[in-house]
Amino acid sequence: MSSLPPGAYRPPADRWGSFTKLASRLPEGSVAVVDRTVARFHPTLIPALEARSPRAIIQLVGGERAKSMASLEKVLAGGLNLPRSGTLVAVGGGTVGDVATVAAHLLKRGVRLVQVPTTLLAAVDSSLGGKGAVDLTVRGRVVKNPAGVFHYADETWLCPELYATLSDAQVREGSIEAWKMVASLDAGLFKRYVRTPPALEKLVKDARGLKEGICAKDPYEHQGLRRVLNFGHTFGHVLESLSRFKLSHGDAVGLGILWALDVGRHLGITPEPVAHEVERALTRGPGVLGRDHAAELSRRESLKDVAALLDADKKAGAKGELRMVLLTAVGTAEVVDVMPKTWRALWPAWTRGARP
Template sequence: MKTSLPPGAYRPANDTWGSFKRLCANLPEGSLAVVDRRVARLHPTLLPTLKARNPRAVVLLTGGEVAKTFEALEQVVAAGLAMPRSGTLIAIGGGTIGDVSTVAAHLLKRGVRLIQVPTTLLAAVDSSLGGKGAVDITVRGRVVKNPVGVFHYAEEAWLCPELYETLSDTQLREGALEAWKMVASLDAELFRAYVRREPSLERMVKDARRLKESVCAKDPYEHQGLRRVLNFGHTFGHVLESVSRFKLSHGDAVGLGMLCALDVGRALGVTPEDAAWKVEDALHQGPGVLGRERTMDLLQRATLKDVTALLSADKKAGSAGELRMVLLTDIGIAVVRDVGAEVWRKLWPVWTRGERP
């Protein structure tokens, strides 16, 4: 006898492309909707379309890191207290809305059905796939990203092209950087194709989601460490985000973090010089990574003590304090290596001058 999977359990990506109005016609009545306020303003038909499905509640949150707090999580959970365990939570917004909604879906009734509707390119290519959700906490006055989280896979993802039409150039760039991250670290042939001809937005989303799904399927709960390769650029990217007090967007932070990772890989003799040059050049020519002077500006505001504290709080750090960094041994081939503090500390003076080591 075939049994259904429990809510939140691993399931292959179930992506549907189409207009929000058409897809929303299948939303179960009595669902809990979590919606980014700005998205609702930019797309005036969205809330009426939702409300036509008689939702139990619609929670409007402000997107960004302020959505990834325990206060925002409590607001979502409180709105869903009367939901049955068979209920559905639909998350409509960027990555931060998806993150807090994923945690809420996992906690409500010990797990309810989740639908992800990413409204940013960054969420479409990355965070809305893979089952991970988290909230931030503050340690010694610094916000630490994602130390408290869950795995709760969405049963569906709705990819609605009209929601991407209002994205700014910055939002398009940061989503493209995350997509290029996966291509550069996982698929050399696709990387070469992207360098020859810039992909369309839809092609980039489909490629990135396919690459990420291929990794998540082998290690859905990160028990084997295989998913660590998806963190290329994230170690120092998270530091730069925190140092900027999140004025630097996540996608731009990952872009700068990839440059740092290329430097660390070269310093260790892991990343060949020519591969590092090709990737860095492609990140400038393709998605348009911010220049190294941005890293300089941010690191000049921080002390070595600040950065060391942020790195030690990173959930990817090893038990002895070493960094578990994703480095490239070639284009399309990523490995995880332990990196001692002495390695990145030697690079610090160069980074703070905005130079390439």
């Protein structure tokens, strides 16, 4: 155990192994927050926790609704008797991990957190970097992540047997986020991936290493260095909204990367061969959906509505310019202000599913 206060930045301590084995590390009298679906799919999970005499096991239904004030309150109530030296362990995808992170930050002004990401997206992205948040419902509309904290995990347990119950679509979603980091941060690794697509465990290890490399330099997001992790997210978020969230976040980001490559090419920032190579690799590797999916979603939208979505996403500046992450080379990204006329010029081709 580290001597830093609970939740302070520390380099991640990743432990790989089966959940049953790693659970024996859990101090007795801890509190567990568990995704109910994961518990149902993996019947040895709850008994392994119970063997450590926990103070409480709180089960939440995973999914965006788990990030509510109501489930935060449920977790806080379950953790009421946890001493300040106690541990909260979160077993689930990004939603359970995010709400448990907030709870770990609040309980006794901060307790030790152990993250057990059970989705690939959580393993490569959300369980790393210290962020947790809950959503708020304001005038009937869900606002994502307005109430959040930084609270770094003390340990992260990566249990490959838990990923076996993920659907192909869930694996694709996490893989796209992982390849996003490789394509924008590590040219050598990208080359190796193109030659031989990585096994899942290697993908997780590499992506975590890359994300940590960025977070270590800017653990509390004071310097904007973490912005590069948003590659593909500007138009990814737009497509996610246009689909009314039927398109998964990872699939939307994959298509958002294709459009970011187009923007980069159009501005002369991303060389044509780089854009071509990354698009081909992402299609063959993690399986980014075809441009026709993005066309289907964007065809009937007015440019005005799209501009409003970009604005609401706080990615746009005063003159409507977008702070976009663009590739200057494979493995190198830059944050660039993109004027509305640039993406507006590409829009007709995008709505036809064509590469502009």
